Amino acid sequence: MALLVGAAAPAVAQDTLPEIVVETATPVISGDPDFTSVSTMGQSEVLAHGAASLGDTLGTQAGISQTSFSPVASRPVIRGLGGFRVRTQENGISTQDMANLGEDHAVTIDPLLAGQVEVIRGPGTLRYGSQAIGGVVSATNSRIPDQIPTNGISFASRGGFSSVNNGRDSAALLEAGGNGFAVHVDGFARRAGDYAIPGGGRQLNSGYRSDGYAFGASHIFDRGFVGIAYQHTQMTYYIPGIASAASKNHIDLWQSKWTSRGEFRIEEYGFDTVKYWFGATDYKHNEVNVIDGVNEIGSRFKNREFESRMEISHLPMNTFLGEMRGVFGTQWGNRKLSVGGIEELLAPASVRSIAAFVFEEIAMTEKLKLQASGRLDHISVEGTGAIFPASLLPPPDDPTTFNVSRVYQPASASVGLLYALPNKITARITAQHVERAPDAIELFYKGPHDTPRTFEIGDPTMTLEKANTIEVGLKRNEGEFRFEVSAYYTQFKNFIYKNFTGAKCDGTFATCGDPNGTFDQIKYSQRDARFYGAEVQAEHDIAQIWNGTWGVSGQYDFVHATFTDGSYVPKIPPHRLGAGLYYRDTTWTAAVNLLHAFAQTNLGAFETPTSGFNLLNAELSYKQKFSGGANLVPEVTVGIRGENLLNERIRLHQSYKKDEVLQPGLNIRLFASAKLN
Template sequence: MKRFASPLYAAASVIALGAGSPALAEEAVAPTVFVTASPLASPLDELAAPVTVVTREEILASPATSIGGLLADKPGIAASSFAAGASRPIIRGLDNTRVRVQENGIGAGDVSTVSEDHGVPIDPLSARRVEVVRGPAVLRYGSEAIGGVVNVINNRIPTTMPKGGIEGEVSASYNHVDYGRQGYADLNVATGNVVWHVDTFARKTGNYQIPDQPTKRQHHTWTESAGVAGGASVLLENGHIGASVSHYDSDYGIPAPENPGNPIHIEMRQTKLQASSELEFASGFFSGLDITGGYSDYSHGEIDATGATGSRFDNKEWEVRGELLHRAVGPFTGAVGLQLRNRQIEAAGEGGELLAPTETDAVAGFIFEEMPLGERLKLQLGGRAEHVDVSGRALDFTLPLAPFDYAVSRQFTPVSGSAGLVLSLDGGVVLGATVQRVERAPDALELFSKGPHEATETFEVGDPTLGKEKARSIEFNARRAGDDFSFEAAIFHTSFSDFIYKRLTGETCDDDFDTCTPHGAGNELDQVFFTQEDATFRGFEAAGSVTLARWGAARAGITGQFDMVRATLDAGGNVPRIPPMRAGAGVFYAGEALSGKLGFLHAFAQDRIDANETETGSYTNLKAELRYRVPTSVTGTTPVELALIGENLLDHDMRHHSSFKKNDVLQPGRNVRLVATARF
């Protein structure tokens, strides 16, 4: 297989242990699956660290309105769950500036790391699949990816010729719990060697029902979003050159406002340009060249019931990445690359008080190399060095009754490295081990926050003297793919030096620092300081599937999953908002026309908490799914699939410990979802 033909689109199907409903998997997989995690387009079973993959079928089956919600039930992954329209992934207890969310390799270009109520402007409906990557390969993308990289992959820049010159998909769904309606359509058309793409989606949901109270709804959990995108590529004999433009529009409510009579909602807009080129060279030292770039113009306003904008955030950001792949140098084959990024955030209203205009410039060089150590053993190495310049205005609160802000410019030079071993055994079993030492520069938010944020009901104070965050981690994993028996398991340990986190001080404020207790009398907002302490994260995660019976092409079996992470501060105490231990199991049936799943995911109570947190109770999420593929003798040549999905069928009270709103906001109650999809 040619290198350029694999990173974005070569997989006809993907490994998705624990796919669909929690702990449920249709495990039929192609024998070789390629992912974007490696610049060499290594098969999934040849990477040092496991990669979680969410398929298109799972995306359409999920009621999630955010990338965080889509991934929330995967082993080792949770979600911030602030609002239905705003939820970022949390990977092994790490969130925000330690988890990079990107689209086709380019950053999301948003301000979702600034606060948990800010959504990611990438809708799950637009994704063909989603990869969650950890290990040596993430250093290609940035030191902010200590936790991992969430790569949303779509076909807005086409890379293959559509079959018969035209391909498309139409999908629609309905949710009972929130009266949610959504639709998606895309079309790919070839004219000569040029392929054109267009897609559009729309979603509208109401306030969702809460458990055991069918007439009561969680107020301000409504969402309304839409998007449109177009792109084109020139397909060459040795690759492609293409570009796309997209527009995203999302409005959503913020639940449990401090003043119920004056609720807040967010109006988010983004226009994004992306371009990419992948070329393969038949001879010479370099075997290929990949160049990807993007520009984003993003803004959102936080609107109260009167229509007034309390806070406004504008983010203009561009990023360019280039990779040169080289042929063997001694035993090594790999890639070297360069990444440039500029980000400018401007805020107004209360947002301007929280974060004055900031600018971040970053330039980085990275390398990824592979070396065989025999027929079955392979070494993978990654390295990254970057220079980061962050400027803004910080708060001097050494005199609490007369604080003032001042201009600051900080420069950092993070250097990171990683190594991994991959051992292939008989029977398709793959063992992996990775070690990493990663440095991360503080984000502008962590350095320069200095004011109120009404949506999260916090008064956030950054520290302009923060130093680099450093992490040393080790991981061992094992996995096997196959339709008879498949599994993946990983155990990890990460030691942080100068770990940066949001620490609730126990004090409260109004809108100005001089109102903060104990010197003032403010009581509206919880005071949060960005603090550095040494911390340790360790955990274990696993998922598996076994086929127990077969009837011709049909089969049935059982599945299971488990994950846990323990995060402590070395000086004593727990890191706040760490997801609880979870375990799940289920059964599945997979036939040519009919397939189904039934399973549960149980979240245990979380009582290992920070001093200013509250405990979170346990819950069990029971899910079921039934799919029917309508015979083409009925539909003609257009494959049509119908799906009926049930979620939280026990109608349990579910609160996510990682959410700032978990004491006030229940997750949705029992839901029935109907999905219809046609492809041509």
């Protein structure tokens, strides 16, 4: 996963020290060669980072950055793509929140409870939806148990303290089972104040608090399992920025969610395994300002959503090309959303979808593999559109509204070749065509979005967004020297983006054009665009020392994105280069890493340049297993992590408030975990 700044374990998997189990990070590169680029972060590494959001947890990985709107509302940006093009999911089901429609909206996954977090890029994303052109961020945990604990019971607790914001976080998980049944219970809590910034002082209005709990149960049998879980999350988080701090702008968020998951291993009649996933959510959040000491709700966002997916894998089949393995499946979704407040910003809208997909892999020779996949979607969208003047300025003072019913039928496909080179190196080349339907927000939103201070105008006439990508890669995940290199080129047709018009607005369209307005007007627009870039990550074990091994790691990534007229796509992260040292053995892990982000001067319309910075992090942790009674083995990990040790003034170009908001200054985090299983 490229450079994990301050990671306690190497960025790339290794097999040279089988007697050392490095549990501070799940190996970055999967043990089997893969057609897709997959980055994985383990639970212990997530704990060490201590971030309250997936964006800040993953944001220093190669090819991954973050919006960093606030410590809680920070979404991953993958290869320069975010928002509706990045799917976030938990245990195979979408998070079903409203985080993708605004950089100020939180993803309802707390990293503290994740067993691991994967980032999937490339053809593998088609299994989860045509929306995920950028990639899929997938968190997994055991809320729906798929096995009975080894000794009938297991317990884990974890947490930490961060100096930069007086932050405290903790979580506890309990599982028990026997006689074919298993249960799971967990809970977490976070609290933090305004964080300190370089040069003294604090970033006002940046504190937060969040809580959540879940319980689940499964029936486990010889050939599989079936289970169900319920989870509830509640957050209150504040939004930094000049206008936001003046009004103590904050978001109150609630989500209740039911999920179910199961697996049945057939292993006959030509079928191998049947798997299913299901999720149903009731989500809402209020965007609140404090006026004269009284909370006033500016807008209210609601989302009720159902999603299910089923996959059937078949047994290996002999074909004239070679042995073929694969999976086919279906996916169904139903979503109802609205945004209300003083004005109706998004009249109730509905999105219904059904899809079919297939993935097949053929071992053509001992060294050469072929993969092909396809996906067909049928998406119907209903809502209320609006016609604005061509100038996007009054008069008239109000747009004309009308009912809209649109049907989209995206068709996506990919093909790839994987070849085993000498020295345990694998080479891959993949090509894919992906089509994405516009989201209801991109079609129908009309009005002020209070927290990011934007006046957003949707376009109900938008067509399918289409992307053609070719990617090549080299990977070596064994031996003393391990690496992964990926390079890609994507041609977008009808690329959807937030087009800043330069006009200012206040709370209504009638105010647009007022130079004293505090909202930036944007219109969801479509243009053809080109993206290309590369990611490099490498690690080399230098020598044995003390009881373990020390080595060096490095990373480099960049994205270049332009429209066909040569102008730049906005909010694209800059080039980044990093290097580090690490040590690991059975009990100790240590690392120090430096990540340099170059200045970003390739600017979209109305953007300002962003200075480069150096981010220096370091980490030290110790793990000890103790002998226990009744076959229960206690395991304790303690550690310390230093972040932004140079106390640099860091602004992230992809953040919509980067000119007003600095990233946290020097931080010392203490963390610990305990397990009993």
